[in-house]
Amino acid sequence: MKLMYFHLMPYMDLPEDFAEKHESVWVDVNSKLFDPRKAHHMYHEFISELEHADAVGFDAICVNEHHSNAYGMMPSPNLLASTLARSTTDAAICVMGNSLALYNPPTRVAEEFAMLDCLSGGRLIAGFPVGTPMDTCYAYGQNPSQLRQRYHEAHDLIMRCWTETDPFAFHGRFNQQRYVNPWPRPIQQPHPPVWIPGGGAVETWRWCADVDYVYAYLSYYGYLAGQATMQGFWREMKNLGKEPNPYRAAFLQFVGVAETEQEALDLYREPAEYFYNRSLKVSPKYVAPPGYMTEATLRARAQSQVAKLAGQTAGADAAGAGAAKVESGGGPPSFEEMVEKGFVVIGSPDQVAEKLTTAIKDLHFGNLMVLLQYGNMQRDLATYNTDMFAKYVRPQIEHIFENEWEHHWWPKPMPMADRAAGNSHE
Amino acid sequence: MNNATLKTSFVTVNGARHRVWEKGSGKPLGFLAGIGGRPKWLPLFDRLAQHYRVVVPSLPGFPGAEPGHLLLDDNSDWICATLDLLEQSGLTGADMIGACLGGSLLADVAAHSPRSVGRLALIAPFGLYHETHPLPDFFAQTFSQQKKLLCHREHAFDEAFAPPEDENDKEEWEILRYRGMEAAARYLWPFGDRGLGKRLHRVTHDTLLIWGKEDKIIPPPYAQAFANGIKGATQTLLIDNAGHLADIDQPDTVAQALLTYFNSA
Numbered sequence: 001m002k003l004m005y006f007h008l009m010p011y012m013d014l015p016e017d018f019a020e021k022h023e024s025v026w027v028d029v030n031s032k033l034f035d036p037r038k039a040h041h042m043y044h045e046f047i048s049e050l051e052h053a054d055a056v057g058f059d060a061i062c063v064n065e066h067h068s069n070a071y072g073m074m075p076s077p078n079l080l081a082s083t084l085a086r087s088t089t090d091a092a093i094c095v096m097g098n099s100l101a102l103y104n105p106p107t108r109v110a111e112e113f114a115m116l117d118c119l120s121g122g123r124l125i126a127g128f129p130v131g132t133p134m135d136t137c138y139a140y141g142q143n144p145s146q147l148r149q150r151y152h153e154a155h156d157l158i159m160r161c162w163t164e165t166d167p168f169a170f171h172g173r174f175n176q177q178r179y180v181n182p183w184p185r186p187i188q189q190p191h192p193p194v195w196i197p198g199g200g201a202v203e204t205w206r207w208c209a210d211v212d213y214v215y216a217y218l219s220y221y222g223y224l225a226g227q228a229t230m231q232g233f234w235r236e237m238k239n240l241g242k243e244p245n246p247y248r249a250a251f252l253q254f255v256g257v258a259e260t261e262q263e264a265l266d267l268y269r270e271p272a273e274y275f276y277n278r279s280l281k282v283s284p285k286y287v288a289p290p291g292y293m294t295e296a297t298l299r300a301r302a303q304s305q306v307a308k309l310a311g312q313t314a315g316a317d318a319a320g321a322g323a324a325k326v327e328s329g330g331g332p333p334s335f336e337e338m339v340e341k342g343f344v345v346i347g348s349p350d351q352v353a354e355k356l357t358t359a360i361k362d363l364h365f366g367n368l369m370v371l372l373q374y375g376n377m378q379r380d381l382a383t384y385n386t387d388m389f390a391k392y393v394r395p396q397i398e399h400i401f402e403n404e405w406e407h408h409w410w411p412k413p414m415p416m417a418d419r420a421a422g423n424s425h426e
Numbered sequence: 427m428n429n430a431t432l433k434t435s436f437v438t439v440n441g442a443r444h445r446v447w448e449k450g451s452g453k454p455l456g457f458l459a460g461i462g463g464r465p466k467w468l469p470l471f472d473r474l475a476q477h478y479r480v481v482v483p484s485l486p487g488f489p490g491a492e493p494g495h496l497l498l499d500d501n502s503d504w505i506c507a508t509l510d511l512l513e514q515s516g517l518t519g520a521d522m523i524g525a526c527l528g529g530s531l532l533a534d535v536a537a538h539s540p541r542s543v544g545r546l547a548l549i550a551p552f553g554l555y556h557e558t559h560p561l562p563d564f565f566a567q568t569f570s571q572q573k574k575l576l577c578h579r580e581h582a583f584d585e586a587f588a589p590p591e592d593e594n595d596k597e598e599w600e601i602l603r604y605r606g607m608e609a610a611a612r613y614l615w616p617f618g619d620r621g622l623g624k625r626l627h628r629v630t631h632d633t634l635l636i637w638g639k640e641d642k643i644i645p646p647p648y649a650q651a652f653a654n655g656i657k658g659a660t661q662t663l664l665i666d667n668a669g670h671l672a673d674i675d676q677p678d679t680v681a682q683a684l685l686t687y688f689n690s691a
Binding site for chain 1: 493495496499565566567568571597600601604605607608609610611612615616
């Protein structure tokens, strides 16, 4: 197993009555609620938490990209990844990722990811999300009907940047550059491993299989709701004749560990309620701009009950459908519901390990992305949660799939002995 | 002529099939719809077909057309596709009615290729955006909100855009409706401003501007902006109890106005 520490960097000081008084945490969230002086402290705490995750042995630390969003304060994940590349030495740096169609020209992604790969000594995982409708179509004004065409062209351009050895001209439909010659270039050859965060779109699964990328299902609704989607993914891999190597897949899960179940319930109630009731208040009007979902996906869903189900449970990145579900389902979930439905895995180390083992085996993923800080969880509790996980849960699950499968999609860093003085164990 | 039959044919533009409805005889009179297309032949068309050969082609991606919109990236792509469509439908040089984004496309066609169209009737066309009268974000709405933005009379909307009775057709209709909304978004995103303000002076055609007084998508002050910009002779008619789709809200009033206007030459 690869155990990856994921951070959303949420704004932690939304008012208690946020959900009643505000329509959306995203796109048109009231900027008067943002206090930059408080954010100064939050950023430093979050960076420290990620550094601590590296120190206690997580295999990767992950950052991601959101815009005009009060639960994700990283419009530029590359800035955060850059400071982490410098201050950590072992963990893979997973940028999950850069929404390709938002970079003009997309060559920028090839350049910055290459910089991060150089800076980190070859530890980068390059995430290429399409991006949510809220981020791309609303906050960044992209045309929903062109978004995927632009995304795929950007992908092709970035891949050429990394794989061609001479300067070249790129004459694309949306991007024209007579001189493409990215400098610097990535340490990892031919390029850093590419991971694709996605929802339940069959086309994404097929594409990941075709180009041999990892599929990451970043749902906020946990392993029980995620079953239909992951089963759909593996069924499709089988149809395509791909071996069921669990390292092809990554899955996100909220976790809260304490000495006892009761203690865990007491400790993590508030941050979980903050996240699901305040942070996930996304206005349904932003979740489905026409064209964001392709006609092919719509048809596939109409024809398949399983896919329909997967579509309904798909998380935030699948067009915020989850948010819409909460909106339409008669109010936000109670903490008891969050625990019962597996949105958050809560308990003693043994209980958490047992549930995660079930999740890993049922959904068959080799890369577990855990969220151990969420909502308004302060640093001391986040650190406790992280330490409990690292000390008592990790040893119970890290061996799963060991010796069974080879991970072909993990970074291959420079040997420590060859690394720069400021970025090695020296 | 009341007994004329409705003919359906298909033309090909950029490799995609586009439906063309036709009814009546005499001089051709074309109609280009906007958001939502016109999934049904409407009584308004029948009124016009008593005097004209009414020709209603579907724009790329709109109900009745294959997803040709996916090939159109910039404004000139849309204008060329519209020119091709008019040509294929036998409408080159004909008097034309354009509603909503069908109106802005016609204005742009007139500006770029003046002889491709005759006299114009534009029903609340898109194409301009003034910060003093901002247009609402039509796409960031629930379906029920969109209905209210489009039509003043909800009942009129429901009649014109009712899904088919058959369950299988209903599923397909939902997909075609979605395709039409995507095509509209592809052309309009994010403001519906196609830079037409820079080209209206090239529209030298006689133009009737029809606007619903209750238009919640493009407020009536835009009628004046179009009248000021177009170089040809313009007449403006504001319609009571009509929203953005004035021809659907008040078909009789709009039909009468169109007949009076086009018969006047």
